[in-house]
Amino acid sequence: MKILVLNCGSSSIKYKLYNMEDLSVLAQGGIEKIGLKGSFLKLTLPNDQKVMLEGEILEHRAGIEYIMGVLLSKKYGCIDSLDEIDAIGHRVVHGGEKFNSSVLITDEVIEKVRECIDIAPLHNPPNLKGIDAVKELMPGKPQVAVFDTAFHQTMPDYAYMYGLPYSLYEKYGIRRYGFHGTSHRYVSKRACEFLNVPYESQRIITAHIGNGGSVTAVKNGKSIDTSMGMTPVEGLMMGTRSGDVDPGVITFLMDKEHLGSRGVSLLLNKFSGVLGISGVSSDMRELETAIDQNNERAILALKMYNYRIKKYVGSYTAALGGLDILVFTGGVGENQSSTREYVCKNMEYMGIELDEELNASVRSKEVIISKPTSKVKVVIIPTDEELTIARDTMEILQNKE
Amino acid sequence: MGELIVEPIEPYGLNISSVKKNKPMFSKIGVVGAGKDGRAIINLTASAGMEVVFMEDSQEQIDIVMNKLSKNLDYKIENWGLTQSEKRGIINRIIPTLDYETFKGCDLVIESTRYSESGRRNLLLRKNIFKKLENILEPTAIIATNSSTVIISELATDLEHKERCMSIYFPVVHPDARILELVNGMYTSEEVYSKMEIFAKLIGYIPHKVSESNGNVSLRIFTLMLNEACQILLERVTSFKNIEETFSIIYGQRFGVFRTADIVGIERIVTTMESMFNDFGDPKYKPNPLLWKLYRSQQLGVRTGKGFYIYDENGNVAGENKSLY
Numbered sequence: 037m038k039i040l041v042l043n044c045g046s047s048s049i050k051y052k053l054y055n056m057e058d059l060s061v062l063a064q065g066g067i068e069k070i071g072l073k074g075s076f077l078k079l080t081l082p083n084d085q086k087v088m089l090e091g092e093i094l095e096h097r098a099g100i101e102y103i104m105g106v107l108l109s110k111k112y113g114c115i116d117s118l119d120e121i122d123a124i125g126h127r128v129v130h131g132g133e134k135f136n137s138s139v140l141i142t143d144e145v146i147e148k149v150r151e152c153i154d155i156a157p158l159h160n161p162p163n164l165k166g167i168d169a170v171k172e173l174m175p176g177k178p179q180v181a182v183f184d185t186a187f188h189q190t191m192p193d194y195a196y197m198y199g200l201p202y203s204l205y206e207k208y209g210i211r212r213y214g215f216h217g218t219s220h221r222y223v224s225k226r227a228c229e230f231l232n233v234p235y236e237s238q239r240i241i242t243a244h245i246g247n248g249g250s251v252t253a254v255k256n257g258k259s260i261d262t263s264m265g266m267t268p269v270e271g272l273m274m275g276t277r278s279g280d281v282d283p284g285v286i287t288f289l290m291d292k293e294h295l296g297s298r299g300v301s302l303l304l305n306k307f308s309g310v311l312g313i314s315g316v317s318s319d320m321r322e323l324e325t326a327i328d329q330n331n332e333r334a335i336l337a338l339k340m341y342n343y344r345i346k347k348y349v350g351s352y353t354a355a356l357g358g359l360d361i362l363v364f365t366g367g368v369g370e371n372q373s374s375t376r377e378y379v380c381k382n383m384e385y386m387g388i389e390l391d392e393e394l395n396a397s398v399r400s401k402e403v404i405i406s407k408p409t410s411k412v413k414v415v416i417i418p419t420d421e422e423l424t425i426a427r428d429t430m431e432i433l434q435n436k437e
Numbered sequence: 438m439g440e441l442i443v444e445p446i447e448p449y450g451l452n453i454s455s456v457k458k459n460k461p462m463f464s465k466i467g468v469v470g471a472g473k474d475g476r477a478i479i480n481l482t483a484s485a486g487m488e489v490v491f492m493e494d495s496q497e498q499i500d501i502v503m504n505k506l507s508k509n510l511d512y513k514i515e516n517w518g519l520t521q522s523e524k525r526g527i528i529n530r531i532i533p534t535l536d537y538e539t540f541k542g543c544d545l546v547i548e549s550t551r552y553s554e555s556g557r558r559n560l561l562l563r564k565n566i567f568k569k570l571e572n573i574l575e576p577t578a579i580i581a582t583n584s585s586t587v588i589i590s591e592l593a594t595d596l597e598h599k600e601r602c603m604s605i606y607f608p609v610v611h612p613d614a615r616i617l618e619l620v621n622g623m624y625t626s627e628e629v630y631s632k633m634e635i636f637a638k639l640i641g642y643i644p645h646k647v648s649e650s651n652g653n654v655s656l657r658i659f660t661l662m663l664n665e666a667c668q669i670l671l672e673r674v675t676s677f678k679n680i681e682e683t684f685s686i687i688y689g690q691r692f693g694v695f696r697t698a699d700i701v702g703i704e705r706i707v708t709t710m711e712s713m714f715n716d717f718g719d720p721k722y723k724p725n726p727l728l729w730k731l732y733r734s735q736q737l738g739v740r741t742g743k744g745f746y747i748y749d750e751n752g753n754v755a756g757e758n759k760s761l762y
């Protein structure tokens with residue numbers, strides 16, 4: 037069985053074609069700058085050779101058509117006919133309260149995803165474009181939607197509600213939904229397989245940290261709280277996002293700086309976080325260079341970034357009533373040992389003992405980085421959202437048959 | 438691993454898609470004249486990802502314009518409206534020129550020559566620009582003028598493809614005033630109109646279809662309110678500040694009526710009102726003596742540093758213009 041995974045952003049499409057028999061990746065790549073000048077499709081061949089195909093890619097449909105064309109081509113392709121692809125799995129960002137798991141896409145599902153546009157105006161429209169394009173290009177081919185929010189639908193109401201008038205929840209669906217669900221689900225489950233413990237009886241905290249980031253508390257295989265809210269700006273401090281801020285600050289700034297809603301949104305999403313504090317960059321590697329040069333604001337930015345993660349780990353341990361496994365994943369979680377070290381420092385009182393030497397020497401692989409005596413197992417699990425989407429797609433397809 | 442292989446993508450198209458793979462509409466557009474309105478158009482279109490060619494009279498003017506455009510973007514960055522890298526992208530898409538040839542390949546060119554100090558725009562000059570543009574552009578390219586008065590049919594008269602001409606008006610009052618008035622002239626074709634509707638949407642504006650009529654809709658409504666506000670001030674019914682507050686607070690406007698007039702530009706208001714008066718004949722369209730006073734003394738608003746208010750070099754209000762009444 038071959039499954040194509042698509043992740044359609046506002047001006048990009050990422051794709052991966054899986055052979056589900058051995059979970060190997062047959063083809064992968066991405067399109068960038070859709071509808072803009074200088075659009076291109078970049079793919080990585082099985083021998084790691086990178087190829088860039090340049091040309092006008094006006095909209096998502098044309099983009100997906102080119103992806104199909106490349107997959108079919110003699111030169112860079114790996115299939116002879118589109119019929120070889122059994123199904124398509126889509127990442128869909130916001131499933132609202134309507135979806136708590138991945139689903140086979142029907143007209144009814146499309147309609148519901150459309151209804152979620154109100155709360156995810158940036159993300160859901162391109163996701164839908166991708167679904168529509170496949171519908172047109174490969175009529176009748178099964179498509180599956182895997183939602184970023186679905187895993188967190190198990191949060192109890194006292195965790196997902198904001199302390200705002202209840203009528204606003206009823207009117208607009210204002211509540212916390214959480215994101216990165218596919219990743220949190222995958223790494224929490226994978227960590228249990230890796231440690232050979234039952235997923236259904238563990239208290240796990242997963243820290244998916246990169247340029248964006250969120251921390252999730254997983255109890256007995258279910259998400260019970262997560263740091264992102266109705267939008268991805270809540271929670272941790274991120275590359276360019278502020279994370280938690282007193283809303284009073286925002287109304288104050290709106291008055292002082294004459295900001296409208298767009299200004300506030302840009303301020304919180306694009307100018308804040310590591311970039312806003314350091315004034316250097318949102319990229320952790322550039323930040324580290326600045327730190328090496330003793331740039332004080334860069335140092336502060338990293339401290340704040342790390343501190344917020346630690347705070348969430350502490351509060352979620354309380355929410356979980358103790359902790360069995362702490363998982364690091366995402367670009368920073370997998371690669372930046374100093375952040376992992378900071379988060380785990382002086383946490384012996386709650387059972388975390390990090391093997392600092394080992395921690396400093398590993399990156400991007402599945403590994404236990406706590407000491408054997410540590411009550412809490414600290415692990416790195418590289419995330420694989422695409423594979424999870426492919427697996428969900430296969431599962432739904434098989435159940436359908 | 439070898440070096441990156443780069444190839445054109447076209448051979449990989451499958452032609453399943455029903456949409457033709459034309460070059461994107463409005464990927465390159467032109468602006469003739471980069472005064473305040475012209476710069477606003479350049480800014481908007483380049484920000485929307487379009488390549489924008491603009492023409493000015495001299496290299497010196499070009500430098501001034503580029504500098505002002507850059508400053509405007511810096512202002513946006515300072516006010517959390519834009520990021521540094523977005524600014525670089527936008528500036529890269531702006532191409533200054535002294536030569537009509539550069540407009541070749543544009544899907545749309547907007548004539549936006551400046552108002553002279555008298556507030557008039559030279560009709561012969563504008564006709565000449567239209568003619569020159571027609572010689573350079575493809576027959577399907579649209580030639581538009583940025584205007585709030587009835588002019589487009591007249592500008593189009595001498596062209597071979599009159600149906601491609603259209604008048605548009607960008608309200609410049611504040612950045613969220615995102616409505617584009619699209620004015621069909623006598624010859625404008627439906628096709629051209631619908632293309633311009635797409636243009637409006639591409640730059641994030643709501644298109645409003647307007648039939649050729651002096652003052653369009655936005656200025657016609659505003660100028661009459663302003664005229665009444667001037668009269669109230671002259672009759673000393675209440676204070677300047679109270680009138681401003683009535684307009685902004687009771688009617689929920691961003692600025693007071695006089696402040697708005699300064700932003701729109703007194704020359705534009707007076708000339709539009711004159712045109713309306715000539716067209717419609719009703720004395721209510723006659724500009725109030727206060728407006729004439731400002732106009733004749735070249736106190737034209739924010740642009741000249743003085744109007745109903747006095748402005749500092751950054752265009753911020755420094756105080757009321759007490760010499761006015």
